[in-house]
Amino acid sequence: MSSATTASLSYEAREKAAKRAERARQKRIARDEAAERKRAAKSGFANVNNPRRSMLLTIVSAIFAVYCLFPFVYLIINATKTQADFTSTFGLGFGKTFALWDNIVTVFTYQDGIFGRWLLNTLLYVVAGAGGATLLAIMGGYALAKFRFPGRKLVFAVIIGAISVPGIALAVPQFLLFAKLNLTNTPWAMIVPSLISPFGLYLMWIFSEQAVPQELLEAARVDGASELRTFWQISLPLLAPGIVTTALFTIVATWNNYFLPLIMLKEDSWYPLTIGLNQWKDQASTAGGTAIQNLVITGSLITIIPLVIAFLCLQKYWQSGLAAGAVKE
Amino acid sequence: MRNTKKFIASAAAIATLIGLAACGNGGGLSATVDTDTANAKGEVVFWGWGNGIKETIAAFEKANPNITVKYSSTGTGADTATALQNAIAAGKGAPDVVMLEDATVPQFVVDGSVVDLSQFGADKLKDDFAAGPWAKMLQEGKPYALPIDSSPEVFFYNKAVFDKAGVDGEAIKTWDDYYEAAKKVRALGGDYYIANSIDYQPFLAQVWQAGSQPFKVNGENITIDMNDEGIQKYIALQQKLIDEDLINPKITNWTDDWYRSLGDGTTASLTIGAWMPTDLETGAAAGKGNWRVAQLPQWNEGDEASSEDGGSALAITSQSKNTAAAYKFAEFLTHGDGAKVMADHGTFPATTKLLEDKDFQSKKNEYFGGQQVNKVLVEAAERKVSAFQYLPYNPYAQSKYGDDVVPAFQGKKTLKDAIAAYAKTLADYGTDQGYTVTVK
Numbered sequence: 031m032s033s034a035t036t037a038s039l040s041y042e043a044r045e046k047a048a049k050r051a052e053r054a055r056q057k058r059i060a061r062d063e064a065a066e067r068k069r070a071a072k073s074g075f076a077n078v079n080n081p082r083r084s085m086l087l088t089i090v091s092a093i094f095a096v097y098c099l100f101p102f103v104y105l106i107i108n109a110t111k112t113q114a115d116f117t118s119t120f121g122l123g124f125g126k127t128f129a130l131w132d133n134i135v136t137v138f139t140y141q142d143g144i145f146g147r148w149l150l151n152t153l154l155y156v157v158a159g160a161g162g163a164t165l166l167a168i169m170g171g172y173a174l175a176k177f178r179f180p181g182r183k184l185v186f187a188v189i190i191g192a193i194s195v196p197g198i199a200l201a202v203p204q205f206l207l208f209a210k211l212n213l214t215n216t217p218w219a220m221i222v223p224s225l226i227s228p229f230g231l232y233l234m235w236i237f238s239e240q241a242v243p244q245e246l247l248e249a250a251r252v253d254g255a256s257e258l259r260t261f262w263q264i265s266l267p268l269l270a271p272g273i274v275t276t277a278l279f280t281i282v283a284t285w286n287n288y289f290l291p292l293i294m295l296k297e298d299s300w301y302p303l304t305i306g307l308n309q310w311k312d313q314a315s316t317a318g319g320t321a322i323q324n325l326v327i328t329g330s331l332i333t334i335i336p337l338v339i340a341f342l343c344l345q346k347y348w349q350s351g352l353a354a355g356a357v358k359e
Numbered sequence: 360m361r362n363t364k365k366f367i368a369s370a371a372a373i374a375t376l377i378g379l380a381a382c383g384n385g386g387g388l389s390a391t392v393d394t395d396t397a398n399a400k401g402e403v404v405f406w407g408w409g410n411g412i413k414e415t416i417a418a419f420e421k422a423n424p425n426i427t428v429k430y431s432s433t434g435t436g437a438d439t440a441t442a443l444q445n446a447i448a449a450g451k452g453a454p455d456v457v458m459l460e461d462a463t464v465p466q467f468v469v470d471g472s473v474v475d476l477s478q479f480g481a482d483k484l485k486d487d488f489a490a491g492p493w494a495k496m497l498q499e500g501k502p503y504a505l506p507i508d509s510s511p512e513v514f515f516y517n518k519a520v521f522d523k524a525g526v527d528g529e530a531i532k533t534w535d536d537y538y539e540a541a542k543k544v545r546a547l548g549g550d551y552y553i554a555n556s557i558d559y560q561p562f563l564a565q566v567w568q569a570g571s572q573p574f575k576v577n578g579e580n581i582t583i584d585m586n587d588e589g590i591q592k593y594i595a596l597q598q599k600l601i602d603e604d605l606i607n608p609k610i611t612n613w614t615d616d617w618y619r620s621l622g623d624g625t626t627a628s629l630t631i632g633a634w635m636p637t638d639l640e641t642g643a644a645a646g647k648g649n650w651r652v653a654q655l656p657q658w659n660e661g662d663e664a665s666s667e668d669g670g671s672a673l674a675i676t677s678q679s680k681n682t683a684a685a686y687k688f689a690e691f692l693t694h695g696d697g698a699k700v701m702a703d704h705g706t707f708p709a710t711t712k713l714l715e716d717k718d719f720q721s722k723k724n725e726y727f728g729g730q731q732v733n734k735v736l737v738e739a740a741e742r743k744v745s746a747f748q749y750l751p752y753n754p755y756a757q758s759k760y761g762d763d764v765v766p767a768f769q770g771k772k773t774l775k776d777a778i779a780a781y782a783k784t785l786a787d788y789g790t791d792q793g794y795t796v797t798v799k
Binding site for chain 1: 406408409410431432433434435436438442445446448449450451452454508510613615618619622623632634635637638641642643644645669670671705706707
């Protein structure tokens with residue numbers, strides 16, 4: 031009994047000593063790093079793993095972080111309020127009641143649960159539209175990067191031109207075109223224009239050029255693999271970071287698309303979340319309308335959560351994707 | 360419906376882009392209007408917004424099993440008008456029945472997008488509707504839409520705040536009384552004001568009540584007179600309120616701030632249309648029990664002049680292939696049994712039958728401290744209205760009001776200069792659109 035106590039005491043003492051030693055080591059490292067930064071400040075050459083610190087940049091970054099998080103915090107706080115609290119209490123303080131769960135339930139049950147329908151619509155547009163856009167961008171970008179065919183330069187010029195035309199400018203001509211094809215008010219009016227992503231194509235082109243070595247393709251051809259098989263089994267895995275980047279771009283663009291559905295869709299059962307929420311918001315500015323800002327706020331919060339999750343999960347690919355192709359080997 | 364920012368964003372963006380195309384199309388499509396309502400059947404596509412629509416459609420389909428109504432909730436009045444313009448420009452895609460703000464009816468009549476309803480005998484319904492809303496349906500004497508609601512301008516006030524300021528809301532009979540009350544409310548200090556800066560539709564409603572007739576439209580000829588006696592009276596009063604810091608320039612209608620100030624009483628009164636109770640109950644729930652409604656102050660003691668603010672109506676588009684069923688539905692919702700369903704869901708009705716209903720009038724409203732609100736509103740609806748016309752490019756006028764006139768409420772220029780500039784803006788636009796515009 032007593033020996034056990036002594037043993038555990040000495041074990042604790044040892045643990046303490048180890049912790050102390052570790053703290054001392056950390057302190058030493060910090061001191062050395064500080065000294066290195068100081069030297070770097072003088073010489074002008076910094077170690078990339080120990081960059082110089084800038085108070086100014088830290089403050090600017092902090093301000094930017096607050097600026098970015100502010101709307102999110104506002105949404106979270108106000109999603110907990112009832113409609114009465116929303117219009118009677120301070121915007122950044124909590125209300126008299128905590129109604130978050132009620133609000134969430136009401137969002138999904140209001141107007142016979144149309145919010146759920148809008149959520150599914152948005153998912154459909156994202157899967158079919160953004161998914162299709164990503165696939166087309168991968169295949170097109172890969173073909174442009176790895177094959178030589180007449181008209182490549184022309185395609186390049188067209189893509190660069192297309193990137194510089196804002197999508198909104200095309201929405202009205204697109205509407206007239208789709209009306210002639212009897213496609214307005216159908217999901218196709220949302221999906222087909224979403225399939226085109228000039229920026230994604232350009233990104234995949236540049237990425238394929240860097241990420242897939244020509245030698246590897248030649249080796250595959252020598253071994254007798256068909257072009258399709260080379261693409262699926264050899265190139266595609268190499269392109270993964272680029273694909274995630276392109277997918278994130280197109281997903282965000284489709285998820286947040288507002289103007290296109292605004293003019294294409296008039297049937298509320300085909301609305302995406304953006305248009306549906308806007309319509310709810312407008313109830314407060316309509317004569318004889320029922321103000322439901324609490325549902326608009328809660329709905330908005332629910333709307334951005336999938337995007338936040340997508341970003342958090344795919345973040346690391348996103349970063350490596352952005353950096354890929356930055357250096358030419 | 361009445362959010363000016365929406366107009367700038369959507370109407371200006373889309374409507375101006377394809378406005379040119381809209382001029383060419385639209386007309387002449389109504390050659391085959393089927394008026395055989397007795398044998399109507401098939402599907403009716405309906406665009407609209409607001410409360411009670413789905414219930415009304417259910418009642419209609421029950422009464423007319425041969426007709427189904429496909430309803431799209433198209434957002435606000437501005438959104439719906441823009442969507443209709445787009446469909447007209449595209450040459451297809453318009454619904455059979457469309458809900459329009461009263462003020463936008465003329466513009467769709469002018470370009471031939473909606474059909475003359477006297478073909479269905481709608482002209483015979485004149486006496487069944489209140490005079491104010493009915494007058495807005497007519498173009499050259501013919502009805503082109505059926506009114507859903509009547510929207511007389513009335514005076515809502517916060518009794519709790521008025522009591523604190525020593526003002527008796529019931530005793531405000533003239534605009535002079537209103538001015539005196541404004542001073543007392545402002546004396547409460549803080550952010551207490553009798554009103555906030557005036558929005559487009561209340562502005563028109565109040566110059567209308569003052570007897571002004573700023574727009575006269577006769578086919579392609581428009582006369583804009585923003586300098587007549589009525590408008591001068593209006594300008595003098597508002598300028599006095601602005602100069603003496605008696606109206607809050609910082610708050611705009613339909614914003615969250617606005618609702619907040621209505622809830623806590625810092626905006627102590629409203630001069631607005633009779634449809635406002637539902638908006639108040641939900642948007643400014645904190646003000647429950649404090650609000651009351653009264654008749655609009657008059658320019659001369661003893662007068663009973665009224666005017667209309669907002670309101671909406673149903674029209675049948677010239678693209679409709681099923682006009683008979685479309686009319687049957689429009690008639691049901693506005694004039695038939697559907698009007699009662701709409702009224703039960705908060706619409707302030709336009710038919711005299713519903714307006715004069717005893718139960719309707721004696722209904723007590725708890726939000727208004729148990730006041731018999733409908734009685735006051737009905738009295739307003741039955742008052743005389745002078746002749747008044749909207750511009751055939753009302754959405755544009757609405758979007759420009761914020762640019763030209765609102766700065767005057769912020770003290771950046773005088774209201775007189777602002778309104779003169781506004782008249783010029785409207786005239787220039789009308790000329791660009793091919794109208795012959797005279798400015799007085």
